[in-house]
Amino acid sequence: MKIEIKPYDDSFVAVSFPEGFNTDLLNSVRKIPKRIWNNDEKIWLVPNTQETLDQLKMNVYNTGLFNVNDEIPDEEQTPLLPEDSTRRMLEILKAKNYSQKTCEVYKKWVEAFLLKYNHRNNLGQKEINDFLTELAVKKHVSPSTQNQALASLLFYFRFVKNENPVELASVIHAKKKERIPVVFSRQEVVSVINNLIGSKKLAAELMYGTGMRLNEVLALRILDVNFDMNEIIVRHGKGDKDRHVMLPQKLVPKIKEQIEAVRKIHQKDLEDGWGKVAMPNQLDKKYPTAAKEFKWQWLFPQA
Template sequence: MTNNKANNYDILISDFDEKFFKVDFPGRFNEQMLEAVRTLPGRRWNNDEKFWLIPDNKAAVNQLMKNIYATGLFNVKETTGPKSSSPSIKSDERFIASQIQKINEALTTRHYSEHTKTSYKKWVEEFLRIYQGKEDIGEREINEFLKNLALKKNVSASTQNQALAALLFYFRFILNTPVTELGSVIRAKKSERIPVVFSRDEVSRVIGNLNGQKKLIAKLLYGTGMRLNEALSLRVLDIDFDQNEIIVRHGKGDKDRHVMIPQKLIPELKAHIEKVRQLHIKDLADGWGANPMPGALAGKYPTGCKEFKWQWLFPQKNRWKNLETGEEGRWHLDESLMQRAVKQAILEAGINKNASCHTFRHSFATHLLEIGYDIRTIQELLGHSDVSTTMIYTHVLNRGAGGVVSPLDRL
């Protein structure tokens, strides 16, 4: 897929295997094109051959095409006639694309996270594909849409409520017609699930099966309670050894918070930061070393992108390279690489739990409760807005079903 000759951006999409197809940038590309791929659920980065793997299903293909179109870098002209080989975009597709662009701008203006923006745009697009063109859409259509999600697609309560939040945002800020009569709108009750938690021995076994910076990341996840994307988004300046704290910036809900540095990790973190420094020095010597700055800081500090303090704490092993311009740079380690490594480590440890990177966060909170820390302290460390969210971990304060002696054991 190539855009107009003035910009000459290229995206190469090809087969890979039964589960994934391959996306590559053989020529010049930019941050918008990378984001079109990075925001796709289930995407993976192949670090050895330097290309992206995308789940080979209709939803992923459609989302990729929409993301690419939304960049505005590819001018697709509408054509007529049965013999035309050029892609055509119908008026309804143009309308949907324009609405998605508007909601993206509204979400960005209000500083919503990238994950929330991706989810909201997905639900609004799905809703519009069913009801766009119909007059006076509102409460009835929202209710019908939510019912179909629950009855036909069997989505979870949290997913259903997320779809409702996306639609209410769309009606309020894009259509300027807030839905005020919600008496009959279905608000699914979220099921209460006990989080999967590692024992201390299981934490040691899983971490012991990891290597390099992935091992250090796993220790941070368990030792601080950070989410995976929060740990991977850390920059060198976020580590404050003097105050013995890590600043987690732009966490869930775009909130900053502080977490402690585990004392056992201080020597390891310092050694790791020195390795990152040497890597950055090499990048600078090679003529690169720039890192994207958050928000509007790039304009405020034009040369800051090459300062060491703004470098990722966990950079990619190899620099990405634009084959046409020769430009090179580094992003932080991709989430999919860490997720796969932890999944493999769990298998090798022989742990039969539906666990993931997020299980380290659950284990952090549960183990702090077990040793007597109060719920408010744990709430603050986890970054929960409401203490009721943190209360789910209090199941460990009683012995529960595991502490009951079965009558069979008394025979």
């Protein structure tokens, strides 16, 4: 009896029974919430989450059809992504200032690649080409998703396996679709902003007036707003780069009001024994009391 579990797309994992199945094995999949039967490919699709996969493995184990002590050929004993390789890959990614989300995405694609080829040790450029081509031809992924998978595999081969795949010309690339961007008119933007209130409205006005991203606005601290220089410092933006943006004069009174509101919240928090914020780059170790200083508080604090 054999069961195959392979990545299908970003949302689902494919489950199939190459050697046939019985009622117990079939029910182990049917017990999974939100599972889907793909009649065209004759496979089950289950949600690609850790909780779902753990439940599936437990259901399969409980059928009694598989012995966890059965010997596995040496070629298949290699873990999905060896722990040492995973640790090494994450260490290099972090050393190169890749974001946590990018680390997770790279790891996901490398795991999917190794799983497709049954964890073989002799994987190379041909398998990379085939994997990327399948994403475009069969999975119909977007060009950006295919490029993301390529970047993940190249990073793994170059920095973990110390190989440098270069013959990738045979890859069938996903076609980039030309689309006319949808752009709000000025009146539409004003209409959206006017339907917001309080700090959320100010945050939206800052995004529109400065070009900052949502996460950049939410990560602003009091000290990042410089009224004398008429600018805002955006720290750790895209690519982990800092930059300056102009401070819209129309928003200066509102920002000052927001700062005073934060001052009152901070004072109340200090009186209640709180008032500390997370500090960047372990500055809390160098300056133990800085986390309670007003200038380090968030411009848009949350509960």
